[in-house]
Structures are given as structure tokens and as C-alpha cells.
Amino acid sequence: MIRPVSLAASILPLEYQIEAYALRRLLVEKSLSESELIDGLSGTKKQDLSARTVFDRLCQSGLLTRSNAGNLSIRKKARLRVGTVTDGSQKHRVVNVKDDETYFLSDRQARRVLTGDLVLVDLKQARKRGNPEVRVLAILSTSAKPFLGQLGRRGDQNVIIAESGPTNEISLVPDHLLKGGQDGQFVWATRLTHPFFTNKALAEVMRVVPETNPAGLLAERVIEKQGYEVEWPFDLDQLNVSIRRRVDEAPACHGIDLRDLSFITIDGESARDFDDAVLCQFDGERYHLDVAIADVSHWVKPGTVLDQAARERGNSVYLPDRVLPMLPEILSNDVCSLRPDRERFAFVCRMIFDQQGNLKNSQFVSGTICSVARLTYQEASEHLMGVRPLSPRISDKARHNLESLHVLAQKLTERRLNAGGVEFNFPETQTTYRDDGWLSDIKHIDRPVATLIIEECMLAANVCAAQCLEKNLPAAIYRIHGAPDSDRICELRQVLSLFGVNMNGSSDPNARDLSECLAEIRQASFPFEALQTLILRCMKQASYSSNCAPHFALGFERYTHFTSPIRRYSDLIVHRLLKWILKLDAGEDPELSQQELEQIALHCSKTERLAEHGEREIHSILKAEFIGRHLGETFLGRVTSATSFGLFITLDQYPIDGLLHISEIGDDFFEFEPKSLVLTGRQTGQTIRVGDPISIQVAGVDVEQGKVDFVRPFKKQKRKIKNHREGRINRGRKVSSRS
Incomplete structure (x- = not known):
């Protein structure tokens, strides 16, 4: 029906x-x-x-x-196709029918559709030259998402010139819908009519973008490109009043009273949404670890508009100059956040470990805590390493807590790796910014030891949550990670064999085999970071699922995400399921079928990928602009990947990647061996492989695409360099200059 x-x-x-x-x-x-x-x-x-x-x-x-x-x-026509409109290269719109079937839209056709439209098209008669084109017959569905544009005037009319899509895409804006926007300002707007049926669509300004620098505007473009939600589907002022009323009416203590315990938070310096607080006490025989997590499910109820908005966003997105939170700030940065010296409701995983780090018992409780200290990773690490003691404002109980946490975390790490977990060891990137939003410096730093503490505490709590879910429910939300494909492992073995590295496990190695391989590379004089990156690339991506399955990299038979409900919707669902199992907070039944849980899992996996893409894109843009200030300068780097069209190089001085095109490598014709990732000169026999050191010169950058081009210092520059003009954002055009 x-x-x-x-x-x-x-x-x-x-x-x-x-x-x-x-x-x-x-x-x-x-x-x-x-x-x-x-x-x-x-x-x-x-x-x-x-x-x-x-x-x-x-x-x-x-x-x-x-x-x-x-x-x-x-009517039966072989030429009819159904596809989705997407933005292709150079601001041309295309229709994607399948992964391998793409059709171009003429400028006139492109102006009649919107990115994301599902359309019915008719194939036009193929031309001898040029790309295949289609004619749009009907709009089957449209999302009409908010778009970014610049206000202007055309005669006596207000217009918005869209930042994405065709360069001449214009929407008309009546005076009463300008929301205070002025000529030349950038705005977020929503369309009121579709351009397929009118010469120019009507639009309404939703929000004027505050005066911003070029880097800030590029961030706005990334937000639009990735389709992140920028507006809430409700009145924030009304929500704030409602939340404050609920806070005032809430009891002083909810669940078990844990306010006299010396919980601490350890986070990054700029963090404001404190999901977790931790406490470790050693009684002479056993370690008692409490991981307290913000009790978001107490404030965000299923089926509400707030819950629907959180589900749609899926997770928070962290960009250099802003956070796009999954929950409004009154919740994410205040009511739910486990801020120091503030009484907060928490959902607590209480665990007991023996002196070898073996879990002996665990339980989940609702409680009220009051964090006694907010530490950064840096200051906690400096204290533990004996570099600088904690501030006198930190109590002795909090200091003893930190030191006990450190001891237990080391035991948990050792036990986890012995059980078969894969331990990657990439340095962290530290960035500082200028007043105009661009980078002032970027460098690698060693990971602070305090990050290990929080990682191990969260892993332990997540495993306990997964065990409880699997024991009591036929379906839930799990975090799963499959084993690498045998083909990828075979290719990896061939590359490693060039360095004399053997990996156990034949075509089906387990996590322990990969971990032992990493240990061998780390101890030898091999290019560790380059080979470690290759091993990481052969891995599958982790995802969410309603079915319980192992997590390959961590070496866990069952795993979930429980510890970040402020910024991940998956964790909020896990909290609701656990509370229903344990009959906490009236034991409300989430009433989620396996089909619904799977839909949530797929959606959260999708939004996680979108967040990663956007964060990666904006960092690529910032890095390209930064290294663009060093055009013509020579740097040392290492080959991190080899392809048929050239080498990808990571600089030693800065964590920045770029392409050395195959035509720029040297005065020889280089042939590519895909199985071993080696380039060999046909005349000289010179071989270049992953991990090799190499000297390069910065030849050019395309800031808006986040791309960097290198050449060899000794090779004469023959081609134009794509560059970015200082202090100016261009609409997709690439500015040329010579080094």
C-alpha cells in the first residue's frame, strides 16, 4: 500500500x-x-x-x-536518464547518473537547476567533439538548501550572486527580505522559487555573514560545499528560555551523588564542550576508574525538534575559526558541558581493574558530579614528564588522580597492544594563526602523553558499553572496522619487501601482525612515517552499524561510541539504549527497530565523512596559502606516495604535501610500477620509491583548491604557476605568475 x-x-x-x-x-x-x-x-x-x-x-x-x-x-526512450545535479570542475554543473556515467549541462540548462536536484534528462545528439550533454525534462526532487552568495544590484533590483554553481547564477531579493543586508556583503540565503520555472529565482536572506577575512570566507564556502547545517529549525531564544527553566526546576542532585569525588577534565586548550571527566583511585590492590560522560539524554528527548536537528547534523564539525555544533551552545558549551566547579548530571561508567590492567567489573550509573579541575593536554603532560608542576590552584587530590590515571593508562595500553591492537604513532600538527585568519606557523609536535590517558579511558568505557548492548539487545549502534582486503595487503607486502620488511599472516594478517610489522619498521632505519602511512592506507574506514562486529584496528570483538554525546549523535543513541536496559531515568524505551537503528548508523557514518572532508579541505586551503608565501624556495621532503603521474611529497620542515609531476622529476622518462610504487628512469635506471628523501622547490599553489605544486630545483621551470593573489578571493579563477 x-x-x-x-x-x-x-x-x-x-x-x-x-x-x-x-x-x-x-x-x-x-x-x-x-x-x-x-x-x-x-x-x-x-x-x-x-x-x-x-x-x-x-x-x-x-x-x-x-x-x-x-x-x-x-514513453519508452533509450535516451532518458535519471541523475543528480552536482558541481563539476570550473563551476560547470553536471548530471551524475552512475559512478561512471556523467553528463554535462550547457550554461542555459545549468541555470535552470540547483545542485542536489534529482532530474529526468534526455541525452542530446552526441557531437563529434566535446563532452556528452543532456537536456533537463523535469525536476523529480529538490533540496533547496541554504546557499552562500554576495549581494549586489542589477538596475533597480537586489540580487544575490551565488558563490557555487555557474558564475552567473543570480537570484532576485525583494527589499523586505534583505534582513539588513547591504550591497557587497556576503549572505546565507534560501530560495523561494526554483529557477527551472522562472527566469530568475526569488530568494530570501537568512543571515548576513559578518565582516570577515579571506580565510573566513573560504571557510563559509567549505560549509556550503559540504552541505553543513548553518541554521536551527527553531527559535534559539525560546529554546534557551525553555532549557533554563528546566535547569531551574531540576533537582540539585540527579542519580548517585558523586560531587565529593575529584573528577578532572583533560582537553585541548581551545575546547569548550567537555564531554568527559575522569577519576582514578588505587586502593593498594585495584584501580577504580570512573569515566563520567555528559548526560545529554537527560536534556534531549527522543522525537523533539531539538533531537531531530541533532540527528540531521549527526555530529559537530570543527573548523579552524569556528565550531558547527550538533547541539545549540546552551547545551554543548554550558548545561551539558562538564565544566570545572559546576554541578552537572552525568552518565558514569564505573570500572575496576587489577594491577595488570584486566577489567574485573563494570557498571553504569546516573549521577551528579562536580569537576574540580580543567587541565589541558599540555599542562597535564608537562607535570607527568617532570617538565613543569601543576599550578598551585590544582588540589592534591586532583594531582593524585592524574598520576593514578597515567599509571593505569600505561597498563591498559600495554595490555591492549599485547591482545592485538594496531598502534599508529603519527605526530600531531600544531598551528598558529594571524589576525587575518591565515596560518602564521605550522609544525609537527610529539603527541602529549596526556592524550594517551584520555584515549585509554574512553576505549575502556566504550568497550564496556558495547558488551552491555550486545548482551541485552538484538541490535544497537556499534562502531565496526573490517579487516583490510587481501589485494591491498598483497600490494603492501610488495612495497615492504623493498625494505626487507616481512609481515606475518599471509594474505589475511590480523591486527597483531600489522602491529608487529610497525614495531619492526620503527626500530629499524626505515622511513617510518612513510611506511606507516602506507599501512594506514590499506585499512578500511571504520563506520557505524546496527550489527555487532569486531573492530580490527583496535583488536576488540565488540566496540561502540559512548563517550561523546555532545558532539556525536551515535553516542546519544547508545546512552538511551543503555538507560533503557538498566531502567535508569524511568527506563524510557527508545522504540527503535533494527531498521531504524541501521538508518541512524548509516546517516552518522555519512555525516562523519562529510565532517572529515570539510576539515581536511579547509586545512589544505590554509596550508596552500602558507607555503605559497615561499614560492621559489627549496625544501627537503620525503616521497609519501607514487603514482603514474608523479610523486606526492611531504616537506620535512612543515607538515605540507604537494605534487611533483612526473614531467618535473628529472631529464629522463620515468616509468611507474604500480605494485611496488616505484618510478624508474628509462635511460638512467634511477629509481624513486616511497620514503626516499628528495629536494624540491615550491613552484605554485592553487589556494581555493588546496593544491601545491613542486619542481626539482635543478630543472628549469617551463609552465605557468597557479598562484593566489594576496588579500583577494577570486571566483574560481586561477591567477598565473612566474617564479
Whole structure:
């Protein structure tokens, strides 16, 4: 049975909403009567009349055909395709039908669609030269997400020139919808009509972007490109009043009273959303570890508008100049955040370990805590390493807590690695910024030892949560990580063999085999970071699932995410499931089927990837601008990857990558061996492999693409250099100069 479709508010006119609905159903069900189609609409008699008019129009246009029995079907045309509109290179829009099937839109066709539209297209007659093009026949669905643009004037009209999409895409803005925006300002706006049906779409300003620097504007562009949510679907002021009222009405203590215990938080220097606080006490025989997590589920109830918004975002996104939080700041930075000297509700995993780091017992409780100190990774590490003692403001109890945590964390690490976990050891990147938002410096630093403490505490609590879920529920939210594909392992073995490194486990090594391989590389005089990166690349990506499965890299049979409900929706769901199992907080049933849990898992995996892509993109942009100030300078680096078109080099002085094109390597023709990732000169026999040191010169950068080009210092520069003009943001154009 088809559930009736409500034609609610949409930027598509009513008749074209009906058209989109009918075409989508006919594409799936092939042939339907008019009555069957109309029955799927939850509308009025007026809508029924409109539907019959739409069906007649589609038949007259030749898109639909009506059989003698009165059934409607899409006219059989081999040239019809259904695809999604995306932004291609150089601001050209394309229609992606499948992974390997992409069609270009002419400028006129591109102005009639929006990025993300699902469209029905007709293939145009192929030309002898050029890319295949299509003609858009119908809009099947549109997302109409907010977009970034610059306000301007065209005659006596206000317009917004979109930052993405075709360079001449313009929307009209009536005066009363400007929201105070002025000519030349950048704004976030939403479209009120679709350009497929009008010469120029109408739009409304949602928010004026504050005066910002070029780096800040590039961040806004990344936000739009990745589709991050920038507005809340509710009135923030009303939410703040409601939350404050609930705080005032809440009891002073919720659950077990743990306020007299010396919990501490250890986070980055700029952190404001403190998810976790930790406490370790040693009684002479056993370690008692309490991991207190912000009790977000107490404040965010299932099915509310707030919960729906958090689910849609999936996770917080951390960019250099801002955070796009999963929850409004009143919750993420205040009411839920385990700030020092503030009484906060927490969901606590209480664990007991023996002196070898073996877990002997665990339980979950609701409680109220009061963190006694907020430490940064740096100051905690300096104290533990004997570099600088903690501030006198830190109590002796908090100091003893930190030192006990350090001892237990070392035991847990040793035990985990002995059990088969893979231990990667990449240095951290430390960045500082200028007033204009660009980098002033970037460098590698060793990981502070205090990060190990928090990592091991969180791992332990997450494992306990996964064990409880698996024991009591047929489905939940788990964090899973599959073993590497045998083909990737085979390729890795060939590269490692060039360095005399053997890896156990044949074509199916376990995590212990990889860990032992890393240990061998670390102890030898091999290029550790380059080979470690290769091993990491052969790994699959971790993801969320409703089914329990092992986590390969960590070496756990079951694992989940429990410790960050302020910034991850998956963790919030895990809290709700655990509370229902343990009958805490009235034991509310989340009422989530396995299908719903799987949908949440897939969505959270997707939003996590989007966050990673955006964070990686903005850092690439910042790095490209930074190294662009060193055009023509020579640096030492190492080969981190080899391809058929050149070498990717990471600089020794700065954690910045760039491409040395194969034509720029030297005065020889280099051939690529994909199995061993080696380039060999045809005439000289010179070989270049992953990990080799190499001297390069910065030849050019494309800041907006975050790309860096290198050349060899001895090779004469022949081609133009893509560069970025200081203090100016251009709309996709690449500025050329010579070094």
C-alpha cells in the first residue's frame, strides 16, 4: 500500500510537485492508472483536478503515454536518464547518473537547476567533439538548501550572486527580505522559487555573514560545499528560555551523588564542550576508574525538534575559526558541558581493574558530579614528564588522580597492544594563526602523553558499553572496522619487501601482525612515517552499524561510541539504549527497530565523512596559502606516495604535501610500477620509491583548491604557476605568475 504523499511547502509550484511525484512513481512501477496516482496524493479536490491537468500536459508533451485501458506510463526512450545535479570542475554543473556515467549541462540548462536536484534528462545528439550533454525534462526532487552568495544590484533590483554553481547564477531579493543586508556583503540565503520555472529565482536572506577575512570566507564556502547545517529549525531564544527553566526546576542532585569525588577534565586548550571527566583511585590492590560522560539524554528527548536537528547534523564539525555544533551552545558549551566547579548530571561508567590492567567489573550509573579541575593536554603532560608542576590552584587530590590515571593508562595500553591492537604513532600538527585568519606557523609536535590517558579511558568505557548492548539487545549502534582486503595487503607486502620488511599472516594478517610489522619498521632505519602511512592506507574506514562486529584496528570483538554525546549523535543513541536496559531515568524505551537503528548508523557514518572532508579541505586551503608565501624556495621532503603521474611529497620542515609531476622529476622518462610504487628512469635506471628523501622547490599553489605544486630545483621551470593573489578571493579563477 502506498502511503499518501502530502504536497507541503516546496519551492516547486504545485503542478510541478504533482508532476515530480507522478514521474517518480512511474519510473519505479512502470504503469499506473490516473486513479492509482491520485490515490497516492493526500490532497483536495482541487489537487485532483490539477493532477489530471498535469497528466494531460505530460501526455501532450510526449513524455507520458496513455494506453487504451487508460494507464499512464513513461514513453519508452533509450535516451532518458535519471541523475543528480552536482558541481563539476570550473563551476560547470553536471548530471551524475552512475559512478561512471556523467553528463554535462550547457550554461542555459545549468541555470535552470540547483545542485542536489534529482532530474529526468534526455541525452542530446552526441557531437563529434566535446563532452556528452543532456537536456533537463523535469525536476523529480529538490533540496533547496541554504546557499552562500554576495549581494549586489542589477538596475533597480537586489540580487544575490551565488558563490557555487555557474558564475552567473543570480537570484532576485525583494527589499523586505534583505534582513539588513547591504550591497557587497556576503549572505546565507534560501530560495523561494526554483529557477527551472522562472527566469530568475526569488530568494530570501537568512543571515548576513559578518565582516570577515579571506580565510573566513573560504571557510563559509567549505560549509556550503559540504552541505553543513548553518541554521536551527527553531527559535534559539525560546529554546534557551525553555532549557533554563528546566535547569531551574531540576533537582540539585540527579542519580548517585558523586560531587565529593575529584573528577578532572583533560582537553585541548581551545575546547569548550567537555564531554568527559575522569577519576582514578588505587586502593593498594585495584584501580577504580570512573569515566563520567555528559548526560545529554537527560536534556534531549527522543522525537523533539531539538533531537531531530541533532540527528540531521549527526555530529559537530570543527573548523579552524569556528565550531558547527550538533547541539545549540546552551547545551554543548554550558548545561551539558562538564565544566570545572559546576554541578552537572552525568552518565558514569564505573570500572575496576587489577594491577595488570584486566577489567574485573563494570557498571553504569546516573549521577551528579562536580569537576574540580580543567587541565589541558599540555599542562597535564608537562607535570607527568617532570617538565613543569601543576599550578598551585590544582588540589592534591586532583594531582593524585592524574598520576593514578597515567599509571593505569600505561597498563591498559600495554595490555591492549599485547591482545592485538594496531598502534599508529603519527605526530600531531600544531598551528598558529594571524589576525587575518591565515596560518602564521605550522609544525609537527610529539603527541602529549596526556592524550594517551584520555584515549585509554574512553576505549575502556566504550568497550564496556558495547558488551552491555550486545548482551541485552538484538541490535544497537556499534562502531565496526573490517579487516583490510587481501589485494591491498598483497600490494603492501610488495612495497615492504623493498625494505626487507616481512609481515606475518599471509594474505589475511590480523591486527597483531600489522602491529608487529610497525614495531619492526620503527626500530629499524626505515622511513617510518612513510611506511606507516602506507599501512594506514590499506585499512578500511571504520563506520557505524546496527550489527555487532569486531573492530580490527583496535583488536576488540565488540566496540561502540559512548563517550561523546555532545558532539556525536551515535553516542546519544547508545546512552538511551543503555538507560533503557538498566531502567535508569524511568527506563524510557527508545522504540527503535533494527531498521531504524541501521538508518541512524548509516546517516552518522555519512555525516562523519562529510565532517572529515570539510576539515581536511579547509586545512589544505590554509596550508596552500602558507607555503605559497615561499614560492621559489627549496625544501627537503620525503616521497609519501607514487603514482603514474608523479610523486606526492611531504616537506620535512612543515607538515605540507604537494605534487611533483612526473614531467618535473628529472631529464629522463620515468616509468611507474604500480605494485611496488616505484618510478624508474628509462635511460638512467634511477629509481624513486616511497620514503626516499628528495629536494624540491615550491613552484605554485592553487589556494581555493588546496593544491601545491613542486619542481626539482635543478630543472628549469617551463609552465605557468597557479598562484593566489594576496588579500583577494577570486571566483574560481586561477591567477598565473612566474617564479
